[in-house]
Amino acid sequence: MDTTKEQELVLEINSLSYSYDGAQSALSNINLEVFKGDYLGLIGPNGGGKTTLVKLILGLLSVQEGHITLLGKDSKKFSERYRIGYVSQKATDFDSLFPATVFEVASQGRYSKRGLFRSVQKQDIEQVENALARVGMSEYRDRRMSDLSGGQKQRVFIARALSGEPDLIILDEPTTGVDMETQEHFYELLQELNSKFFITLILVSHDLERIAREASSVAVVDETLTYFKNPKDAVIVEDPLHIHHH
Numbered sequence: 001m002d003t004t005k006e007q008e009l010v011l012e013i014n015s016l017s018y019s020y021d022g023a024q025s026a027l028s029n030i031n032l033e034v035f036k037g038d039y040l041g042l043i044g045p046n047g048g049g050k051t052t053l054v055k056l057i058l059g060l061l062s063v064q065e066g067h068i069t070l071l072g073k074d075s076k077k078f079s080e081r082y083r084i085g086y087v088s089q090k091a092t093d094f095d096s097l098f099p100a101t102v103f104e105v106a107s108q109g110r111y112s113k114r115g116l117f118r119s120v121q122k123q124d125i126e127q128v129e130n131a132l133a134r135v136g137m138s139e140y141r142d143r144r145m146s147d148l149s150g151g152q153k154q155r156v157f158i159a160r161a162l163s164g165e166p167d168l169i170i171l172d173e174p175t176t177g178v179d180m181e182t183q184e185h186f187y188e189l190l191q192e193l194n195s196k197f198f199i200t201l202i203l204v205s206h207d208l209e210r211i212a213r214e215a216s217s218v219a220v221v222d223e224t225l226t227y228f229k230n231p232k233d234a235v236i237v238e239d240p241l242h243i244h245h246h
Contacts, residue, residue, distance in 0.1 A: 010036050010071060012069040017029055025223065026049045026223070027049045037198045039190070039200075043221070058086055071167055086169070086172070087161055089173040102156050149182070169199060171201065
């Protein structure tokens with residue numbers, strides 16, 4: 001990586017606190033920086049605030065205290081939501097009766113960039129093809145989603161995120177309900193997207209040991225946030241808490 005030019009901040013969080021309906025705080029004084037090309041593992045116990053943090057980054061919850069800066073803009077003024085891709089853990093529960101093809105689902109990532117009713121241009125189609133190729137799903141482009149395995153569906157949802165040409169992709173426990181072999185392929189794909197295409201990733205997970213192997217840094221969220229530049233340190237410090245396997 002070229003360290004001579006200043007690293008580009010994709011996400012910056014300063015003094016962020018959040019509570020639901022005046023109840024006890026879900027997040028307290030969170031600070032975090034994510035740079036272009038980072039692969040951050042976000043872990044923590046259930047109810048520790050991971051989901052709240054992701055929702056705040058995605059703009060699904062409004063910032064109460066502190067600041068979130070996305071790609072240099074305050075999140076309150078940030079309108080280019082397509083630049084933040086999101087893959088939820090619900091991806092594999094895709095409604096099997098919904099008759100969409102792989103290509104149609106992957107191209108949804110272009111709508112958020114272009115607006116729903118703008119016509120699809122040649123460059124859109126190229127971007128979607130490109131995204132499907134990156135995740136190894138080109139040959140399935142005309143298949144129905146309902147005919148795919150869980151792992152294949154996951155790849156299509158990553159392609160959907162990629163087709164919007166995002167600067168950051170957040171993956172929320174994306175391997176839930178997927179068998180081990182599929183998980184291995186999935187993590188290989190993420191490594192490739194990160195190392196080869198320099199896509200910035202935030203991977204939300206319960207599995208600390210796995211994350212320590214995959215990610216380049218780790219943030220542990222349990223109301224507050226502890227950042228580990230070296231994921232292996234997180235395992236040493238946090239493992240006694242038995243974070244990953246409730």
